[in-house]
Amino acid sequence: MKFYAEMKPTNSPWLGEVPAHWEVSRFRFEAVINGGQVDPREEPWSRMTLIAPNHIESNTGKIIGVETAEEQGADSGKYLVAQGQLVYSKIRPALNKAAIAETEALCSADMYGISFADKVEPRFALYYFLARPFHTFATIISMRVKMPKVNREELADAPWLVPPLDEQCAIADYLDRETARIDTLIEEQQQLIGMLSERRAAVISSALAPTDSWTCHRIKHIGETSLGKMLDAGRAIRDGDQPRAYVRAADVRADGSVNLVDLNEMPFSDAEMEVFDLRAGDVLLIEGGATVGRPGFMVESAPGIAFQKTVNRLRVGPRVDARFVYWSMLRLYESAYYANHYGSVSFVHLTGEKLREIELHLPPLDEQQAIATYLDEQTAKIDALIAETRRFIELARERRSALITAAVTGQIDVQEMM
Numbered sequence: 001m002k003f004y005a006e007m008k009p010t011n012s013p014w015l016g017e018v019p020a021h022w023e024v025s026r027f028r029f030e031a032v033i034n035g036g037q038v039d040p041r042e043e044p045w046s047r048m049t050l051i052a053p054n055h056i057e058s059n060t061g062k063i064i065g066v067e068t069a070e071e072q073g074a075d076s077g078k079y080l081v082a083q084g085q086l087v088y089s090k091i092r093p094a095l096n097k098a099a100i101a102e103t104e105a106l107c108s109a110d111m112y113g114i115s116f117a118d119k120v121e122p123r124f125a126l127y128y129f130l131a132r133p134f135h136t137f138a139t140i141i142s143m144r145v146k147m148p149k150v151n152r153e154e155l156a157d158a159p160w161l162v163p164p165l166d167e168q169c170a171i172a173d174y175l176d177r178e179t180a181r182i183d184t185l186i187e188e189q190q191q192l193i194g195m196l197s198e199r200r201a202a203v204i205s206s207a208l209a210p211t212d213s214w215t216c217h218r219i220k221h222i223g224e225t226s227l228g229k230m231l232d233a234g235r236a237i238r239d240g241d242q243p244r245a246y247v248r249a250a251d252v253r254a255d256g257s258v259n260l261v262d263l264n265e266m267p268f269s270d271a272e273m274e275v276f277d278l279r280a281g282d283v284l285l286i287e288g289g290a291t292v293g294r295p296g297f298m299v300e301s302a303p304g305i306a307f308q309k310t311v312n313r314l315r316v317g318p319r320v321d322a323r324f325v326y327w328s329m330l331r332l333y334e335s336a337y338y339a340n341h342y343g344s345v346s347f348v349h350l351t352g353e354k355l356r357e358i359e360l361h362l363p364p365l366d367e368q369q370a371i372a373t374y375l376d377e378q379t380a381k382i383d384a385l386i387a388e389t390r391r392f393i394e395l396a397r398e399r400r401s402a403l404i405t406a407a408v409t410g411q412i413d414v415q416e417m418m
Helices: 122-130 132-144 152-156 165-207 270-275 322-334 337-342 352-357 365-408
Strands: 023-026 031-033 078-081 086-089 098-100 105-107 111-116 159-162 215-218 223-227 242-247 265-268 283-286 295-297 305-307 311-316 359-362
Touching: 078 111, 086 122, 098 122, 105 111, 111 122, 122 132, 122 165, 122 365, 132 152, 132 159, 132 365, 165 322, 165 365, 223 352, 265 270, 283 322, 295 322, 311 322, 311 352, 322 337, 322 359, 322 365
Parallel strands: 242 305
Antiparallel strands: 023 159, 031 111, 078 105, 086 098, 086 111, 215 359, 223 311, 242 265, 283 295, 283 311
């Protein structure tokens, strides 16, 4: 790693020392924000790509999900962006969304289309937008209002760095190469997570494939179901009511655990706490929404904590292993059972009636326990590999961000690395 021989202070709270030969400037002196809107319903604008914040991936500068203005049904004024100009999302700048337009396009009113002076390389400018100093600057100044937003005056005052143009190109070339390597590595790791997830689902499905010795039972014949208490925030508290913590759908996590800390509260009577209690072995199922039917498992009892009506509680009897039932319910959820069985449109809620009629295939109790133990062990191994891979991806993303910041702020000299 090579460093610049001579540095100088910038006297900016956002920038430290920079190479002595770099120019310290302001955005307003190096760039112009496009003005004048066009009607996206008219030709030729309607056939142009319309770039909105949701079409740009955070932190990477990549455009995703290309659609024309007509395909998006755009009907309000948009800005015209020339090929090679930069587009930057002025709302929620913490999401760090900026990209270079690959063709002539439109950008939404939530974005700025930006052209630069001849002495600025657009790719360098893009990396500068994505780097930590500018990201931090934009995030902090945007927090003055309820909807975080960077206005034109604030953006104009942003600190800017202008290395010689050939040096900007060298930095951009270096970052293009290095970020591409990191992105490829991240993509490979994401594919690995996909394969591990498929392996996990296959292990569960294989272990729960019924044999001739298994018998079919409706849930209503193997346990009791209850829907949680209706949320009654704002209702007058009755005599004897006490604010109690409760579990809701958001607390039933994707990994099957149930969050029991920092829970919301609402009034419950002592009698209600007996009805809506949570014990070790309870299977909780999300009642509605995009994750309807996703199960969670209570490893331990939770005295003093109840559950709300966005969650069903399934409490099985002594002839059934609760953990086996959890895995069975997870298999149904992951196999899109609810959408396939009830229809993706009409099925919105897992009511108690529907839950009680679901059929499960059960082996003898000792076999249920053996299968549940096997699945706990096998999925724990796969989950550990997935967690390790996710940590690797997070480190790679941090490495990507640090490399961009170091290069565009002159903390490293990349010219001899090309």
